[in-house]
Amino acid sequence: MNVEFKDIYVTLGYQEILHGISLTGRPGQMTGIVGANGCGKSTLIKSLFGIVPVKKGSILLDGTECRTMTKKELSAAVGYVSQEVPCIFDFSVREIVEMGLYARRHGRKDGKKLVQQAIEKLKIGHLSERSILTLSGGERKLAFLARTIAQGVDTIILDEPTNHLDIRHQLDIMNFLKKSGKTVIAVLHDLSLAAHYCDTIYLMRSGACLAHGTPEDTFTRHNIKTAFDVSGAASRNSEGVVEFKLNLD
Amino acid sequence: MRPPKETRPLLIGIMLAACLLAAVIMAISFGSSDLPAADVYGILKDKLFHNGTGIAAGTWTRPQFQIVWNIRLPRVLFGLVCGGGLSLCGAVMQSLVMNPIADPYILGISSGASAGAAWALLMPLPFFAGQYQVTVTAMIGALIASALVYFMAKAGGGGQVRPVTLLLSGTAVNAVMSAITSLLIYLAKSPESIAAVYNWQMGSIAAAQWTTLPLPLFCVALGFLIFGLSGRKLNMMMLGDEDALSMGLHVRRFRLIMFSTCSLVVASLVSVTGIIGFVGLIVPHIVRILAGTSNNKAVIPLSALLGGIFLVCADAAARGLFGRAEMPLGIITAFVGAPFFLYLMARKRDGGSSG
Numbered sequence: 001m002n003v004e005f006k007d008i009y010v011t012l013g014y015q016e017i018l019h020g021i022s023l024t025g026r027p028g029q030m031t032g033i034v035g036a037n038g039c040g041k042s043t044l045i046k047s048l049f050g051i052v053p054v055k056k057g058s059i060l061l062d063g064t065e066c067r068t069m070t071k072k073e074l075s076a077a078v079g080y081v082s083q084e085v086p087c088i089f090d091f092s093v094r095e096i097v098e099m100g101l102y103a104r105r106h107g108r109k110d111g112k113k114l115v116q117q118a119i120e121k122l123k124i125g126h127l128s129e130r131s132i133l134t135l136s137g138g139e140r141k142l143a144f145l146a147r148t149i150a151q152g153v154d155t156i157i158l159d160e161p162t163n164h165l166d167i168r169h170q171l172d173i174m175n176f177l178k179k180s181g182k183t184v185i186a187v188l189h190d191l192s193l194a195a196h197y198c199d200t201i202y203l204m205r206s207g208a209c210l211a212h213g214t215p216e217d218t219f220t221r222h223n224i225k226t227a228f229d230v231s232g233a234a235s236r237n238s239e240g241v242v243e244f245k246l247n248l249d
Numbered sequence: 250m251r252p253p254k255e256t257r258p259l260l261i262g263i264m265l266a267a268c269l270l271a272a273v274i275m276a277i278s279f280g281s282s283d284l285p286a287a288d289v290y291g292i293l294k295d296k297l298f299h300n301g302t303g304i305a306a307g308t309w310t311r312p313q314f315q316i317v318w319n320i321r322l323p324r325v326l327f328g329l330v331c332g333g334g335l336s337l338c339g340a341v342m343q344s345l346v347m348n349p350i351a352d353p354y355i356l357g358i359s360s361g362a363s364a365g366a367a368w369a370l371l372m373p374l375p376f377f378a379g380q381y382q383v384t385v386t387a388m389i390g391a392l393i394a395s396a397l398v399y400f401m402a403k404a405g406g407g408g409q410v411r412p413v414t415l416l417l418s419g420t421a422v423n424a425v426m427s428a429i430t431s432l433l434i435y436l437a438k439s440p441e442s443i444a445a446v447y448n449w450q451m452g453s454i455a456a457a458q459w460t461t462l463p464l465p466l467f468c469v470a471l472g473f474l475i476f477g478l479s480g481r482k483l484n485m486m487m488l489g490d491e492d493a494l495s496m497g498l499h500v501r502r503f504r505l506i507m508f509s510t511c512s513l514v515v516a517s518l519v520s521v522t523g524i525i526g527f528v529g530l531i532v533p534h535i536v537r538i539l540a541g542t543s544n545n546k547a548v549i550p551l552s553a554l555l556g557g558i559f560l561v562c563a564d565a566a567a568r569g570l571f572g573r574a575e576m577p578l579g580i581i582t583a584f585v586g587a588p589f590f591l592y593l594m595a596r597k598r599d600g601g602s603s604g
Contacts, residue, residue: 075497089487089543103497
């Protein structure tokens with residue numbers, strides 16, 4: 001599904017957080033949103049679900065304005081993995097994944113099958129009866145990702161999916177998303193991961209887009225300096241792989 | 250061996266249903282004049298299935314029948330309705346505001362009802378007098394308070410009702426309503442009516458009769474139906490607004506429906522009983538521990554069952570433990586509830602699952 005944010009303005013309280021930002025996500029591609037803390041990355045993706053109200057601009061899903069869709073229609077199209085889910089109460093992984101079926105029409109038997117398939121797709125069968133409270137951050141992330149799979153969406157939006165995860169879980173999640181064939185839009189902090197996995201990157205700075213394009217084009221020395229005030233850049237190495245290198249001094 | 254996870258809530262449900270029947274018989278036989286449980290069972294069976302021919306046959310006396318059918322049975326049934334309703338609303342509130350220490354009274358219902366009851370007890374209006382007026386004003390007070398809490402939370406959250414702003418505005422409205430009650434007590438001249446307000450606030454189901462039963466019964470049954478059908482949505486709310494919204498739940502509308510239903514149910518109970526604390530707080534927690542899950546599809550019906558059992562037993566204790574003097578029910582539930590609350594906090598510190 002093509003996702004288009006067009007000239008989005010968001011105001012929270014008296015402060016304008018986003019000043020006319022545009023972004024496009026395409027099927028089978030991974031789009032990264034990168035920028036310093038507080039630049040409006042999370043606000044931008046939350047605006048799609050109506051979690052934060054959009055003051056001006058439009059968000060189109062295959063050309064349809066998403067605010068004209070019902071909550072159920074929207075959730076059948078786009079899945080969301082938030083930064084941190086407050087786990088206060090006791091649910092098993094299977095129960096969490098099952099919640100993804102809410103917006104989906106299905107029979108009783110099909111429901112069980114859909115949940116099982118989602119669990120197997122993320123290889124968390126061994127965790128399925130465990131309580132979410134006893135899982136590590138990485139395992140929880142996989143469970144919530146499985147929920148979006150059960151939701152049956154072909155677009156997934158993620159807010160810092162690799163946060164707090166060990167390197168193995170980070171790569172597991174990124175590889176899964178890369179191979180999923182879905183439209184993936186993710187807020188990322190790790191510039192190396194972003195450079196390696198993303199097809200397109202949007203570099204944000206204080207509520208606006210500083211640059212966008214391929215990792216090589218976006219992560220130039222000048223852009224990185226402007227966005228983060230550090231020295232580094234992405235380049236293609238001898239094997240043709242894009243790598244981000246940070247210069248520590 | 251522990252039964253498998255999916256069937257565990259069902260087994261517990263069957264066990265609780267059996268306990269419920271036992272508790273009803275036990276509670277009816279228990280009191281200032283003890284009746285053997287077998288007689289209670291016989292009288293109930295006779296009245297229900299043979300239209301009360303037992304008195305004529307001389308199996309038991311008319312006073313015995315009076316005590317069972319007209320005094321204790323309505324009280325026990327009211328205890329079931331009241332305990333079930335408070336526990337249902339407790340489970341719903343905890344899910345909605347994502348806070349394990351929420352109870353049915355966080356919407357300001359208890360303090361609003363107190364203020365309303367104090368009004369009727371201390372400066373009664375001339376038109377319809379007595380217990381009926383107290384019930385009506387308490388109900389009005391409860392509904393006004395809960396509406397106030399909701400709209401203050403909405404205004405405070407910039408048009409959105411968030412769990413935290415809701416808890417805060419609940420606290421604020423509680424303070425204002427308590428102040429109104431205190432003011433009314435301060436202005437009142439007669440010590441008798443002040444004592445009546447205090448008594449009312451301690452909570453009791455002694456006022457239960459066949460005539461006071463229908464409205465609360467209807468409200469709790471309606472609540473049971475609505476909450477029972479909302480199990481999955483309540484589960485989604487427990488993961489927070491953002492997640493619930495992204496899964497397709499119309500969060501704002503759902504929350505308003507749940508709150509309105511809760512305030513109606515609790516107001517219908519509190520206006521008759523006064524404030525019975527801790528039931529709505531602890532019963533859902535016990536159920537979550539017993540059932541081994543927070544899944545509201547199981548927690549909602551089991552809370553109603555266990556809450557009913559708990560209150561019927563607490564009321565039997567209130568009637569029977571201290572000779573002829575009847576203890577206010579609120580005192581019993583708090584005495585059992587407070588230690589349990591401490592236990593819960595200890596569990597939370599150990600990294601337990603319900604805190």
